Amino acid sequence: MTTIGVTRTTLLKDLRMEWRSKDAINSMLFFALLVVVIFSFAFNPTAEESRRIAGGLIWVAFLFAAVVALNQTWARELRNQVLDAYRVSPAPPNALFLAKAIGNFFFVVVLEALMAPLFVVFYDLRSVGPVWQLIVVALLGTWALVVNGTFFAALSIRTRSREIMLPLILFPISIPALLAMVDATTSILTGEASPDFWIKMLAVYDVVFTAVCLLLFESVLNAE
């Protein structure tokens, strides 16, 4: 089987399982909703303030919510030794990784699309800059979180206390991506600065870390 074929099959299987159970998306949605409500109590912002801090709020909420889904990525493959079966099969490891990463990307993008109206309502947001740029930032930023997150979930699944391990290793590495997402979003919402540098920065981050992930995934999958 080719890489594309395996990727598509695995991806469709994951999407179908998620469509039937809705485990990841439900827990992410509820978690993100809680974060939105708690932040609103914690900072109690006015409309003008919220435009300034919204970039941070939105991305911190999505980052925390994404961790919930990422932690479940590999857990279901451990049951019935699916991962071991995958390792002995001739299927290319990177196909599995890509399928998982794309699947998570899809889940988190759906989450963002569902949560965006809620942010607008709760924080009275109106974008001063062009909205299409927000979509570009969201797509690039989500991939930045998800590609490393999927990889680190594969790392942390092999450790003790795996649920807590993922954020511990994902957050430090993601700091530049988070900085870029937050600053780009704030620039667009307030319309005070150009987000161009941050968008390029996110694109570079995505390319570099996608390459590193694909390079190292086989070693991690076969780690004994």
Place this chain on the structure above:
Amino acid sequence: MKNLFIAFVVFTLALLAFSTYQALFVAPTEQTMGEVQRIFYYHVPSAWTAGVCFFVNFLASVAYLWKRNLASDGVAAASAEVGVTFCTIVLITGPIWARPVWGIWWTWDARLTTTLVLWLIYVSYLVLRRFSAGGQTQVLAAALAIFGFVDVPIVYMSIRWFRTQHPSPVMGGGENSGLDPAMLHAFFWNLAAFTCVGIVLMVVRYRLQMLEEKVEATHAAAALQGGSR
């Protein structure tokens, strides 16, 4: 080999004593900052040593993924721990100097923030090493080390841009511009001494790591033979 190492330790101690004397007594007192500037002789060499350690850690991690030998992993583990130690010294001595000179303990300037993120990344590396089980530790740690090393220039770039958009820190922080020759002298002695201390610590830690591996392997062999005591 062991005698050579002991000789090196003695040499390092002598060098450290001499460089401390240089830094505290020989180097002239800085005009505006006063005595607190002397912390510079410890702060910058520690940063340098931490940088060397993290670079060694990266090379050893690549070597491990390539050759799969325990020695490379031992070097990686040792260098990461020693690097985090020196990086901690940098993060502690920095604010001690900044408080009287800048008037603040900390500022989110590019260099400070990058050092802090670097420290966070390698602490997470040590946590991963501690929490992963058995024979998988080496591969997982090596993979994370490569991620961390690739991340550092990106962190620096992004934070520099982040800060150039906003007001610059209280003072430019150009501490290195035009150093007095006597100061430079003391500085290089300390740089040499700290590098040697770093090497000594890494060697000791490496040996400890190898011993731990040996103990674990012996236990595993004993358990396999059913000869548990």
